[in-house]
Amino acid sequence: MKKSLVYFILYLVLLTELLVVITERDEAEEVQDQIRDKMLSSMATSYKNPLLLAIPQPKTDFNLGDPENKEVVVVMTPIGLVSDEEKKSVEFHVEVAPGSSTPxxxxxxxxxxxxxxxxxxxxxxxxxxxxxxxxxxTAGDFQFKAYCKVERQLPSYLPEFLLEALKEMVGEQKTAKSPVQPFSISAKRQGGKVSKGIEVY
Known part of the structure; x- marks a missing residue:
């Protein structure tokens, strides 16, 4: 009788531990599901947001007389790219603005x-x-307008089941195009060595 009671108590202990393990596993899976859903929801929102183009320095002064600076550089930063595939394939287009001189x-x-x-x-x-x-x-004030566009692409690093879930959230993939952003380049010959009141370049 005592031996049977001991086995019964051990059985109850093991059953209790098993229930604890199952509960902890279910709670962990629930947390993982919540994290996954929030991640996918955040990514889906990013894909639905508009694509923008930022030009940190919209007005650039270029010194034609600087022998160490032969090129003018204007940085263009897309805002709203999500996947690495989009970053590697985004397209930029720049035109001379109407009414501006053409370099x-x-x-x-x-x-x-x-x-x-x-x-x-x-x-x-x-x-x-x-x-x-x-x-x-040549010297001049040159006005430009620029935009960027990209074919929306989901990240390839996600597992297939997550990609499918993300596709359902995002919907049909389309080409995103930013609004046009203006910028200007003012090219002038500045500086030089002064000789008898005359600047020599």
């Missing part, structure tokens, strides 16, 4: 990543930022 060597039809030349080009980095790099040789 020598500017590509006909505007400038993008693919049609750069010896005078002007757009360089895109892996983090999605773009740089307009130009060689301006």
């Amino acid at each position: 020598a060597g500017w590509p006909s039809g505007g400038l993008d990543v693919k049609n750069g030349n010896e005078s002007f080009k757009i360089v895109r980095s892996d983090d999605g930022n773009g740089k307009l790099v130009g060689k301006i040789e």
Whole structure:
């Protein structure tokens, strides 16, 4: 009788421990599900947000007389890219604004990543930022307008079941295009050595 009672008590102890383990497992799975849902919801919101283009320095002064600075650089930063695939494929387009002078060597039809030349080009980095790099040789105030666009792409690093869940949240993938952002480059010949009251360059 005593032996049976001992076994019964051990059985109850083991059953209690098993119930504790099951409860802790269920709670952990519930927390994981909540974290996953919040992560997917945040990513889905990011994909639905509009794409923007920021130009940190919209007005650039370029000194034609500086022998150490032969190129003007304008940084363009997309806001709203989500996946690495988007950052590597985002496109930039820059045009001369209506009514502005056109710098020598500017590509006909505007400038993008693919049609750069010896005078002007757009360089895109892996983090999605773009740089307009130009060689301006004549003085002038040049006005431009720029935008970026990207084909929305989900991140490839997610497991298939998470990708499917994210697709349902995001819906149909479309091309996102930013509003046009203006910027200007003022090219002037400044500085130089003064000789008898005359600046020599």
